[in-house]
Amino acid sequence: MNLGEVCIETNDVVKIADFYRNILGISSECKDEIHQFIITEGTALSVYNNGKAKNNQNENISLAFTVDDVDEEYKRLLNLGIHIIDTPQLQPWGAKNMHFCDPDGNHIYFRSLPKDV
Template sequence: MLTNDVVRLANFYKLVLEIENGSNDNVHQTILSEETMLTIYNDGSQKNNKNQNICLAFTVNDIDAEYEKLVKLGVEIIKKPKLRPWGAKNMSFYDPDRNVIYFRSFNN
């Protein structure tokens, strides 16, 4: 993910994903969780934060608990958790750069 503010965006993902990477680097941070690697980087160019063609999706164990956590953190929710016809319960929200993030759960 490219951003103008690596620390702000990395701290958001560390908080939301409950991961600590031991870094506060303002140019590049890699966040690891099991088999997933999320890298947040500032390549020096100015970003417009109109990330309308990208979204990230994460599977979580308890989407209702995650929703409550995000609300308490003041995260801007796009769609509240809702059971979908295909059996997943989905929700969406914005990260600080306004990328769309989806959480989904299959244990309803």
Template sequence: MKIGEVGLLTNDVPRLAAFYKQLLEIENDSNDETHQFIITEETTLTIYNDGTEKNNQNQNICLAFTVDDIEKEYEKVLAMGVKIIEGPTKRPWGAINMSFYDPDNNMIFFRSFPKNS
């Protein structure tokens, strides 16, 4: 079994979708106000407004992305003006992680696994 889709429910699909398109450097050619596919390969990431009001206090979910160059990605999210939770930090198991919030306060982790020298 594989996870088929991760969906982010939001009150503002265009705003949140624009954030993820910029963050992930993806263009989906959609400005739909109700539903947008952001990633369509492997596990799908969708942004969706189901018509109910959201409180944007998402304390039980996070998204984690593996990146090649964590410093480059850190500079990109700083330039986007996002709220940083923790800058790039090496973990005891060798990964380098950073965390920040998207515009709806979903927690996002970027992680890299540096190759051993």
């Protein structure tokens, strides 16, 4: 069994989809206000509005993206104006993580894994 998709439910699909494309360096002309795919290969990442109001206090959701160099991504995200909650820090298990949130309050981690993992 494989995880097929992670879907972020939101009140503003265009805003959240544009945010994720921006931080992930993905381009798209899609402006669908109901559903958009961000990542389609492997485990998909999508954004969806099911028509029900959300409180946008998604404090139980975390997404982690593995990147080649978290320090370089940190600099890039600062240039995009992203508010970083936790700057890149080496974790006890060997990963180096940084932490920020999307406009709806979902927690996002960019991490670099040790080269021997």
